[in-house]
Amino acid sequence: MNIDFTKLFFTFLGLMIVLNWGLLMSAIMRKIGARVAGRYGIPWFQPWVDLIKNYAVRSQITHGIMFYLGPVFRLSGGVGLFLFMPILFGSNLWSNFSFQGDLILILYFQFFGMLGMALGAGEGGQPHSFIGISRGLSQFTTIEVPMTLAVISLAVQYHTLSISEIVAAQQGGIMNWTMFTNPFATAAAMLSLLGAFGHSPFDLVKAPNEIPIGPPTEYHGTFLGVLRTNAAILHVVETVLFMNLFFGGASNWFELIIKSFLIYFWSVFVGMVFPRFRIEQSVVWFLKVPLILGIIAILLL
Amino acid sequence: MLKNIIIAVILIVFAVLFFDLFMLYEARTGLTGIAQYYAQNGAKEVGAANLVTSIVVTYRGFDTLGEVTILFVAASIISFFLKLKENDESKNISSKDTTEILVTASNVLVPVIFLFGIYVFINGHLTPGGGFQGGAIIATGVALMILANPNIKINTQIIHWVESISGVGYVVVGIFGLILAGGFLDNKITGLGEFGALFSAGAIPIIYSFIGLKVGAEISNILNKYQKSQKND
């Protein structure tokens, strides 16, 4: 592998953009949420403040080496997803390392951070972490079912697993988007996205008021900072993935920002409306409508 | 009820089966097969006037050995089966007194019966009769003795000696046949002698004597065991 420093620089730059956009987006969403609930809400720069505070905390405790590895795994998961994701269509510089692996890599790399985090949190010995993780994993298994079907459907439709090529195939007008050419796959995937983002009604992983904040209960200070950083990156990268797969990708940063905002807003919007599911409800829910949509997407091929 | 019906059905089917066999039968007017051969050559080859004897002792002598064996086995089994415990040996059998007539008659008849038995097996190759018949007659004498005196002590040692020696003798004569003549139990180890005479038909009188003694001893043995086993009660 020849190291291309220009590209490396652009990758880093892209990561920074994504991070900051992620932070901003979360602030906007929280603001919207507050307004819907009739509160005033946070200032738009609150996430940056939180982040800086977390990184600056002086007294910290650790439960052991795995406790360190948890956030590292988590952040590696987010950053890794970013690294293997082509961000902007048609740009070699913004396509990161996406030529080392295809959609399947992305799908499975999501688990990297999740698994590591689960283990790191586990070392804390905090019961709420375990509860959160068990809920998260349970829910995650069924979230992935419609997603898998959608991905298979896409791969068959475009006869490729390369995200860049999928985006390329959607160019030339809005009607070429997967959203219109394969609406069932899109619908299935978009429903599974709800679970992936973990907003209400699928927020029982962190389940505020119930099990403090779930898996990261025991994390604080820099550890929490790392997790927050990751959350910001991950949210953007995930929306970018959906954008690439279903909504024609983006050829410039502006388009990316608009589309990712809308995709993210979809989950927030649903979250505003519905109350929290119990775990068995959410598991079963994903095996109903989204699964059927996914199967239809497959059968229509 | 069902069981009775089943048994009835079974018996009917057997009757049908036997009827088939019965229908096979048609009265013979002459000899066929090996019987004809025996009739033609039996006297010449074996030298016994009683053709049945030549078949029993020589042609099918091996069967007869088996026959003796089966009696021997039965006697042996009964003897260890009905064996008494040590302390039972000396008990007396409780029975009603036997009549004077029986006792007297037995005293008179037993020697005669023994003699007659010996006569029957020695002349087995000439006249109707033979070892088994003779042995059975001897055993009748023993039975009579027991009936006359239920507590009589029969000398088992003699019985064993007779039985053993005659049995071994039979086998040895058989082996002589193998060595000296045409095969195991062949009677031609001596000359056939004059047809119809007492000392004729080669080893047949010897063999039949052994058989007679052995059968007599064996049956007596069985009777003896039955007698003794009454002491159990």
Added chain:
Amino acid sequence: MVTPIFIVATALGVGFAIGVLNKFGRNFTGALVLAALSFMTFISFQWFYALTFNNLSEAYVFTGGFKPPFAINLLMGQYESIATLMINLIGFLGAVYLYKSLKERGSDAQVVYLILIMALNVLVMTRDIFNLFVFSEITSVAIAGLILLEKGTRSISAGFKYIIATSVISTIFLIGIVFAYFITGTLNIDDFIGISLSTYKGGTIVVFLIMISAVLELKPFPANGWGIDIYEASEAGFSAIISAATTTASLFVLYKIMAFAGAEWNYYIALIGMITFIGSNLLGLKQDNTRRMLGYSSIGQVGLLITILGFKDILGENAPFIFFGILISHYFAKAGLFWLSGIINASNLKAWSIIRKKPILLFLMGTFIFALIGFPPFPSFFAKWTLVMDLVKTGNIVWVIGILLGSLFEAIYLFRWFGYAIKGDAEKTEEYKIEFHKIIPVWIVALSLYVLGYFIAQYNEFTSVINFIPLAFVALIFAIDFMPVLIKNTIAIIGMIFYFYTIYPQLDNLRLIFEVIFLIGGILALIAGYLHKGKRIGFYPVALLMYAGLTGILEAKTTLEFFYGWELMTAGSYFLIIRGKRSMTHALSYMLFSLAGAYAILTAFGIASVGQSTWSLSIINNIQYIPLWAYSLLIIGFLTKTASIGLHIWLPGAHAEAESDVSPMVSAILLKAGVFGIVLTLIGMGAENNQYSELVYVLGWLGAITALIGNLAAVFQEDAKRLLAYSSIGQLGYIVFGFAMMTHLGWLAAFTYTINHFMYKSILFLTIGAVVLRVKTHNMYEMGGLIKKMPFAFIAVLISIIALSGVPPLSGFAGKWLLYNAVILKGWYLQGAIAFFSGIIAFLYLFKLISSIFLGQLKDNHRNVKEISIWFIIPIYILIVGLMIFAAKPELILQPLGTMISQYFPEGGLNWNGGMATTSIGYWHGTHIMIIVGIMFAILFSWLAFLSRKAQKVKQFNIVYSGERPFTPETTHVSYNIFAGYNKALGFLVLPWITDFWTLTTNIVHDISGFVRRIYSGNGQTYLTHIVLYVVVIYFVFFN
């Protein structure tokens, strides 16, 4: 040469003489009887040797000095010599065994015994039908007497039933004989053959009477209540004689009668035998009395032999080989078992656990049971093989199914009994002593079985190819079993390395992969064995037996060699599994599923050989006769070993209860044998040109569903090893699914899974096993926090679960990526989605596994546990190195795999460009991904480590807990039933309905058995009714 008549003369001479000689005491007469028997044995051995090896022609013995048919003659031919040798040998050994009982009963009993053996000889040799009658009467009377060797009312009533039954039978026999004489004018069997008796007027009915009584003497089901009683009631040593010697003679009588009965009887004889075989073995299922069960088994085996006699014309020149092969195994094994039952003297099957006190007796018992069921290297294995092959070849598949069904029934109760012996709860601990004169005959028959197995194999051209070297090595290890583990383990490892070194040049790439898994994997698992102190009696022979079988499968050039290896492996693994705690029932179900599978394979091989001139394994590539059935049977057979859904119920318990270093052997290694079989079958189906797309389609669904159910069930386990066991089921589901796709990529994925599963499942089982050894529990919720105590174990588990879950960058991802590509290109979307769904479910149990054991709260009773043993760490880390190499340089393995698969699927492989693998839809560069992730991970880790450099290490319980201190680790450690919600949602999928199904099946079979056996009311008169009714029924069937 001593003429055979001396067998008779000696026995009778001695027998008659004893009446006088008994003065010298019972020891003298006993010795005399033994001397006579040994002389009789010598005579028949001499004839056997001369007839077999010196090409002497058969000899007639004439009695009375006349030629037949005018006098009785005896025949000493090849078969007669074998049969009489068998009778006399067992007679001699039996006399040694019974020495004390006979002595106690006195010289009369000794004589009767001697005469019984003599009479059996004559039954074999005589050529005169009436003579046959006479000596069969002697036999009956002698048996009726010798039953009384056992004291008590039971033996008396059994003896009485026996004698009235045989009397009725002989009545019928005699009627037949005299009518035979009446219509033919002769009594000689050779004459009957010459004139073909059955063509005479009335001949059929005469033959019917003779035949039916010969059959009844063999105690056909169900007219055999009197026969079973004597097995139960008589002294064990004498039951052995009845089972071994009498049976041999009676079968020979039937054989002689069949010679003149005419070919139309063959079918009925075969049918009678088959009903007896299946019926008796069915009834054997419900027995809890040892002797009675063995009696049913004996009668069953005789049924099989009768069937073989019925098929003798069809089997042709192989008939004697088959007949004597099975007879000899039955004869030695059953005698041995009866003798053992006399030594152990435990009438109830469950009480046999006391045999464990003398492990060597267990070895003997195992030998006999395996010989009875027909395992290699015993003669019955080769005979049963040939039987099935020939029957299938001649289009008698239904019969084969019957034979295999009966064998399976027999296996159920025999192995259940064996299970009680090895693993049952020992209630009584009373000592028993082994009398020297009783154990010696048992040893002789056991060793004879091994020796004969070897010689029988050399007898036939197609069986002589068997490679006995691995087995010899097993024998060597067995011989040094008294040595300490250190020596045996070293010898075993060196032996396996050496064998691998010599064998690997002979193997093609496909087999090499599996050989590496089997042998190298085996060696690694054996390294862990150094942990054990002491002798570890019995472990090494059986472990090596399994490896011998596994390598035998790979070396096999012929179907026989394959099956031989397969059965050896089954036997070895059975013993490995049953060594575990509480594994009695699991080992039994393992054995039964394996046997059923093996029988399916056997039948399939038979079908495959139809129309072929060779036994080569390649015949499965070109099956001409009902190929779809053959392939289905093969697949089903192999699926039992891969534990596909429906056939998996043996696996969880078997793997979970196995010893720590055995679990990887039976999971990571053993299951691959099934995989290899499936690969062979699919290649046989024509790989790319496969015409059985329906079959592989079903197989694909089966694989996917297995993956789902296996993984889902794993999620709900609390026992760590059980969890891994279910995980194995799921993983094997993927493998089957991958192969079923029948594409290049599918196979590549499946092979990748195969190799990966071998590595990570070995690591996991070894590590968890080692942990279990330390913490003394299997339950995960009783562990926790062990990362502090066992960091090496934790790292091993961490790496292997990352690999198992398929998360990049480790090697599991290669499998997932290939499988995705394969599924999409093949078009099996829904099955694929199920497979991927189950792949994700794996996260649940993997998390539970690692976090419940290593994370969370350390339990108080584990505060002093140490790191897992170094002997486990060594193999584990060797495997981890392998795993990492595969992950970093996947092309090292995938490229050669691709080349190999290209032989079968030339199209659609991976394109390699350096480290970049591409398919027509996807791409993946394993090395680069590894590097990128590695660098990124290192940077981020350093960053966090820098930021948190001042973090303070805190003690356990210092957690965010509402300001309180948790009370105990137990209440704080969340592990038990952690996925309750998931269970509520999806648990219905893993309700034990498959287990219920099999339980129901078992119960139904047992209920039938319990119902049918009520015909054996114990009433002698009822038994007589059975006999005559049997005659009536056969009469109707035969004459319509």
Added chain:
Amino acid sequence: MINTEYFTLGHISLLLGFILIIVGFWGILTQKNIVKIILAFSIADAGINILIVSLGYVIGKTAPIIDGSVVQKAGIDVSDSIVDPVPQALVLTSIVIGFGVTALMLAYAMKLFTAKKTLHINKFNDLKW
């Protein structure tokens, strides 16, 4: 049906033999007393013996003992004047065997009676199933 013209002595004794066998079988299957069963067996045994002898019957011929009563052809060939000697030899064997077996059965009966003080066959069913 049976042609009365050929209904000879042989037929009659043969029929008698068969009837005795059937009667014996009936007794064996229905009688509950062990001694009666043994007797029934003896009856059947006698039936067979009669059967054997009947089958050796040749119309109008005499016993197979070569003395003055038999007509001798050349030398001592007597094939035209005697009945079949073979069944007579066989029946001898059969009788002796029957004797041995019956004796043993009776010994058994004695022992069975000693054991349970009854001779009812239904009482001796300790071994079953």
